[in-house]
Amino acid sequence: MRDKLREYLEKNFGDALIREDDFRDQQSFYIKKDFFLDICRALLNHDEFQVKFLSDICALDWFGDREEKDGRFEVIYNLFSLKFKYRFFLKVRLDGEDPEIDSLSDLWHCADWLEREVYDLFGIVFIGHPNLVKIVTPGELQGYPLRKDFPLTYEIPQFSYNKDEPPEVLQ
Amino acid sequence: MNINMGPQHPATHGVLRVELELDGETVVKATPHIGYLHTGIEKTAESKLYYKVIPTTDRMDYLAPMSNNLGYCLAVEKLLDIEVPEKVKYARVLLTELTRVMSHLVWVGTHTMDLGAMSMMLYAFRDREYIIDLYEACAGQRMMTTYFRIGGLAYDLPADFDAKVKRILKRIPEAMTDYERLLTDNRIFRNRTIGVAKISAEDAINCGLTGPCLRGSGVNYDVRKANPYSGYEKFDFEIPLGHNGDTYDRYLIRLEEMRQSLKIARQALEGMPEGPYRAHVPGVVLPPKEDVLSRMESLIFHFKIITEGFKPPRGAVYQAIEAPKGELGYYISSDGSNKPHRMRVRPPSFVNLSALPKLVEGGLVADVIAAIGTIDIVLGEVDR
Amino acid sequence: MGLEEKIPDSIILTTLDKMVNWARKRSMWPFGFGLACCAIEMMSTFGPKYDLARFGMEVMRPSPRQADLMIVAGRVSMKMAPIVKRLYEQMPNPKWVISMGACASCGGVFNNYAILQGVDRIIPVDMYIPGCPPRPEQLIEGINKLYDKVMKESLSGKKDGKPRGL
Numbered sequence: 001m002r003d004k005l006r007e008y009l010e011k012n013f014g015d016a017l018i019r020e021d022d023f024r025d026q027q028s029f030y031i032k033k034d035f036f037l038d039i040c041r042a043l044l045n046h047d048e049f050q051v052k053f054l055s056d057i058c059a060l061d062w063f064g065d066r067e068e069k070d071g072r073f074e075v076i077y078n079l080f081s082l083k084f085k086y087r088f089f090l091k092v093r094l095d096g097e098d099p100e101i102d103s104l105s106d107l108w109h110c111a112d113w114l115e116r117e118v119y120d121l122f123g124i125v126f127i128g129h130p131n132l133v134k135i136v137t138p139g140e141l142q143g144y145p146l147r148k149d150f151p152l153t154y155e156i157p158q159f160s161y162n163k164d165e166p167p168e169v170l171q
Numbered sequence: 172m173n174i175n176m177g178p179q180h181p182a183t184h185g186v187l188r189v190e191l192e193l194d195g196e197t198v199v200k201a202t203p204h205i206g207y208l209h210t211g212i213e214k215t216a217e218s219k220l221y222y223k224v225i226p227t228t229d230r231m232d233y234l235a236p237m238s239n240n241l242g243y244c245l246a247v248e249k250l251l252d253i254e255v256p257e258k259v260k261y262a263r264v265l266l267t268e269l270t271r272v273m274s275h276l277v278w279v280g281t282h283t284m285d286l287g288a289m290s291m292m293l294y295a296f297r298d299r300e301y302i303i304d305l306y307e308a309c310a311g312q313r314m315m316t317t318y319f320r321i322g323g324l325a326y327d328l329p330a331d332f333d334a335k336v337k338r339i340l341k342r343i344p345e346a347m348t349d350y351e352r353l354l355t356d357n358r359i360f361r362n363r364t365i366g367v368a369k370i371s372a373e374d375a376i377n378c379g380l381t382g383p384c385l386r387g388s389g390v391n392y393d394v395r396k397a398n399p400y401s402g403y404e405k406f407d408f409e410i411p412l413g414h415n416g417d418t419y420d421r422y423l424i425r426l427e428e429m430r431q432s433l434k435i436a437r438q439a440l441e442g443m444p445e446g447p448y449r450a451h452v453p454g455v456v457l458p459p460k461e462d463v464l465s466r467m468e469s470l471i472f473h474f475k476i477i478t479e480g481f482k483p484p485r486g487a488v489y490q491a492i493e494a495p496k497g498e499l500g501y502y503i504s505s506d507g508s509n510k511p512h513r514m515r516v517r518p519p520s521f522v523n524l525s526a527l528p529k530l531v532e533g534g535l536v537a538d539v540i541a542a543i544g545t546i547d548i549v550l551g552e553v554d555r
Numbered sequence: 556m557g558l559e560e561k562i563p564d565s566i567i568l569t570t571l572d573k574m575v576n577w578a579r580k581r582s583m584w585p586f587g588f589g590l591a592c593c594a595i596e597m598m599s600t601f602g603p604k605y606d607l608a609r610f611g612m613e614v615m616r617p618s619p620r621q622a623d624l625m626i627v628a629g630r631v632s633m634k635m636a637p638i639v640k641r642l643y644e645q646m647p648n649p650k651w652v653i654s655m656g657a658c659a660s661c662g663g664v665f666n667n668y669a670i671l672q673g674v675d676r677i678i679p680v681d682m683y684i685p686g687c688p689p690r691p692e693q694l695i696e697g698i699n700k701l702y703d704k705v706m707k708e709s710l711s712g713k714k715d716g717k718p719r720g721l
Binding site: 060138 | 555
Binding site for chain 3: 212214277299314
């Protein structure tokens with residue numbers, strides 16, 4: 001399926017492909033953000049490939065990395081064809097300022113929660129998502145924990161046991 | 172009417188909150204709220220050396236710690252492109268299959284307890300202790316074993332390994348006959364499970380369900396067969412499939428999976444080759460202890476691995492395994508340093524739980540408990 | 556032969572403290588409160604092999620209103636912390652807390668933004684049990700130690716509903 005998929009994408013979405021990566025036998029395509037939704041819809045409805053299974057959506061933050069210059073965030077879509085038992089990745093690079101990308105929740109039901117998680121942990125906005133709110137972190141938490149500029153051991157002084165009592169004044 | 176189940180509810184398998192909107196007894200809308208056990212494991216992994224991440228993976232799906240270890244170790248081994256000895260593969264397969272049995276045992280105990288059969292939990296926990304006993308002999312810990320390491324195992328298999336495995340292989344099938352006699356034809360159990368929380372094959376695929384939940388709807392997808400890892404292609408086993416996609420089918424599948432797992436474990440035990448329990452990869456895998464004490468370069472390697480770890484090449488890999496709950500995947504991105512740039516876990520429970528509204532909406536409120544039980548979630552893995 | 560012969564008037568003399576403490580110790584009802592990994596180990600403790608019922612503790616109460624011992628079994632996340640505190644406040648006095656496992660006691664291996672670094676920051680803890688997760692024997696030992704502690708308490712002070720040890 002590897003070569004067929006490449007041919008198909010090059011033929012139909014030649015403008016959208018930036019490059020192909022083949023690290024450790026894993027095929028991944030870097031694609032442009034604007035064509036992304038069309039490619040996903042085409043792959044889902046393609047009669048031969050039958051990419052019906054969206055395995056995972058995750059993101060990376062290349063903040064502070066010297067070699068990666070195309071954009072700070074990378075959103076990775078992990079797609080799987082049940083017919084060919086073949087897994088490949090679509091990767092989209094996003095800018096650091098106001099990262100936005102189209103939502104897949106119309107196409108796949110599971111994209112709903114996976115996108116919410118990415119939004120919660122990275123602050124990437126999915127356009128067209130029906131209910132884009134925090135999912136795992138508490139509501140009081142400011143910032144996006146999995147960004148590289150978020151400290152690991154950040155602790156918020158949320159409440160103390162004696163909050164309702166007047167503070168004791170030491171004489 | 173709105174009802175709030177949880178987050179501390181005795182039947183929610185941990186800290187899950189489900190907001191139910193009811194019309195009489197019928198569920199109109201169900202909204203699961205998660206995050207009450209958010210541990211920040213993915214963030215923690217970014218600050219640790221590669222081999223120090225293994226203990227945190229144990230604590231995700233704490234009912235199946237060995238599966239988590241295996242997924243992580245395989246992913247890092249793929250990133251480093253190293254091959255482990257045959258004995259390690261066999262031992263890993265054997266122990267992960269017993270982990271599957273253990274996870275399903277806890278599932279059958281807690282799920283049936285939610286449905287009202289208190290005694291099943293006691294039976295399941297009694298039989299689980301045999302496997303825990305084996306874990307303890309191998310790794311010295313009852314639950315959080317951290318037994319699989321990058322490139323091999325933490326220690327060699329214990330002397331009484333064979334005897335302990337044989338005891339499990341003898342004991343669990345006997346116990347399962349008892350479970351089946353108690354449950355399979357039990358009228359109450361059947362009434363509460365047949366036709367409850369149904370999902371069609373189309374929907375199951377679209378929801379991204381994996382594991383017994385997907386196979387209950389008749390979709391033949393198991394990572395062990397589809398993309399074999401760790402030498403699974405050498406073992407002879409079958410993938411049980413359901414027809415109706417309801418709670419009862421998933422129960423039957425899990426029981427059959429336990430049988431198949433024991434079958435694989437028996438094959439692995441019989442075919443267990445001799446050999447080292449760690450790969451020989453200088454600079455990545457710790458050298459044997461005797462060498463460390465007698466040879467200079469081994470001592471240096473040991474010191475360097477422990478203090479500064481190893482540096483995989485730049486790139487990203489994804490490794491999926493078939494955990495008891497479904498497809499557990501690790502996406503590890505390396506930026507060439509000695510710590511993972513990003514470790515993403517594809518949690519089967521998280522994705523399966525997101526289908527909960529589909530399973531319960533339109534059903535009765537009493538069936539919500541059955542639906543939560545049947546998708547077999549572990550909140551540690553859902554929230555991470 | 557029996558005790559009665561030694562006490563001719565059928566009266567046992569004791570202090571009120573001792574009697575009340577004895578009653579409390581012998582009827583302790585834990586709150587079924589599982590958070591994470593330690594909860595599974597706690598279930599093992601209630602299970603057939605370790606059988607906590609030997610110590611008169613087999614009744615797990617699903618409601619905080621009927622419980623007097625809270626076993627915080629597992630890591631407490633920032634999102635769960637207010638709920639843990641509220642559940643503790645709902646328990647009637649007198650009440651005791653066991654912090655089970657490294658995560659509940661001090662955050663364990665998870666020193667990060669998401670985990671409360673010790674449940675004693677929000678509720679008073681009577682007994683800490685180390686381990687990740689503790690073995691069932693450790694939990695039983697911890698409960699027995701708590702019993703000893705209960706026996707030493709006095710009605711005249713301490714247990715007045717005010718938080719202790721903070």
